[in-house]
Amino acid sequence: MTFAASILTSSALAQNPPAELLQAAGAASASGAPQKVLRVCQDPKNMPMSDQQDRGYENKIAALMAQKLGWKLEHTWYPQRMGFIRNTLKAKLPDSEDYKCDVVTAVSTDFDLGLATKPYFSSTYALAYVKGRGLDAIKTPEDLLKLDRSVRDKLKIGIFARSPASDWLLKNGMTDQMVSFQPQTGDAEQYPGQLIDRDLASGKVDVAIAWGPIVGYFAQHAGGVPIAVVPFAPEADGIRYGFSIAMGVRHGDKALRDQLNAVLDASRPEIARILQEYGVPTVTIAPLAGKPGASS
The missing domain is CATH 3.40.190.10 (Periplasmic binding protein-like II)
Incomplete structure (x- = not known):
């Protein structure tokens, strides 16, 4: 960043x-x-x-x-x-x-x-999901952790490598569900918002976690797909998100x-x-x- x-x-x-x-x-x-x-x-x-x-x-x-x-x-x-x-x-x-x-x-x-x-x-990392796909009860990041294990363990969660998002998944024992993307690939045609407006919108991942400005903007530009944006607190459990x-x-x-x-x-x-x-x-x-x- x-x-x-x-x-x-x-x-x-x-x-x-x-x-x-x-x-x-x-x-x-x-x-x-x-x-x-x-x-x-x-x-x-x-x-x-x-x-x-x-x-x-x-x-x-x-x-x-x-x-x-x-x-x-x-x-x-x-x-x-x-x-x-x-x-x-x-x-x-x-x-x-x-x-x-x-x-x-x-x-x-x-x-x-x-x-x-x-x-x-000042901004913070945010979690995003597509409304109407069974995750609408998530209003805070902690709500995702409270999901029934039969639901939570099947989620594919897209994140950028070496970020507070990966730290959060590691801390909460969810690394097996991590779908990791490189923030800087060197490909000029790729952009961070693809995690939201392409991969999340299409269902390649069920949840995405990224820097809040990226999540907020591309949630508005996802071709009409309704995306919920759930910010993290600036700091929680020893992890800095803001x-x-x-x-x-x-x-x-x-x-x-x-x-x-x-x-x-x-x-x-x-x-x-x-x-x-x-x-x-x-x-x-x-x-x-x-x-x-x-x-x-």
């Missing part, structure tokens, strides 16, 4: 509250000075998060940030998998001292390859990080509406000590 254009110095940021930062950004855009650019690196084929046609919720949130700053939005596209940060945020353009981008979206708040902003949402999502900038780029924090704080209602449109299950998670977007 995959990871400088600054208009104010750190000292100026320290003297201006967020509202003034936003006013300053808008004034700079309207003054006739060269327009600033928000350069963002995102995955070109990773719905519902992002794609090259700007259809993902991370695309919409990045566009909102640029709009609020009064900056032009530019993209560099790169698959968000192993080596993503090395090849984007830390990579310079050919024959240039400029980096490919200054911001990456959809990183965790404990992002250690750069500086993380404040989180702009994660807070932030943007990342390079180490030392505190001014840009602080500007993004100001815009994120001012944009929370709009971000919430975007996430709701995409069916993202949101949860509340206590921030980690010292994370993220601290002034240090």
Whole structure:
């Protein structure tokens, strides 16, 4: 689950509250000075998060940030998998001292390859099943565990390998029912949502467990098949299912990080509406000590 254009110095940021930062950004855009650019690196084929046609919720949130700053939005596209940060945020353009981008979206708040902003949402893993196929009594993940063994032991449960979902099945003695999928196959034509809109909808698996935004979005886009979405608690029985999502900038780029924090704080209602449109299950998670977007 995959990871400088600054208009104010750190000292100026320290003297201006967020509202003034936003006013300053808008004034700079309207003054006739060269327009600033928000350069963002995102995955070109990773719905519902992002794609090259700007259809993902991370695309919409990045566009909102640029709009609020009064900056032009530019993209560099790169698959968000192993080596993503090395090849984007830390990579310079050919024959240039400029980096490919200054911001990456959809990183965790404990992002250690750069500086993380404040989180702009938190979500959790979710369980999904097709309504009307005998599982409608499941309203929480624990309800699945309470099913009669004659029913439960026959279920085929689709999950991504090495995830909280596999930990949950292992903890509850259900590994024999696990149908494991690789999250990163290297095949550009495959996408995580196939677990929901293809394999679950068709009956190849009876239950699917995946990252909540994937489950929520593809449950809405399964060709009319009615799919129930059942979120996990952010943490239960020693397993962490919930994660807070932030943007990342390079180490030392505190001014840009602080500007993004100001815009994120001012944009929370709009971000919430975007996430709701995409069916993202949101949860509340206590921030980690010292994370993220601290002034240090």
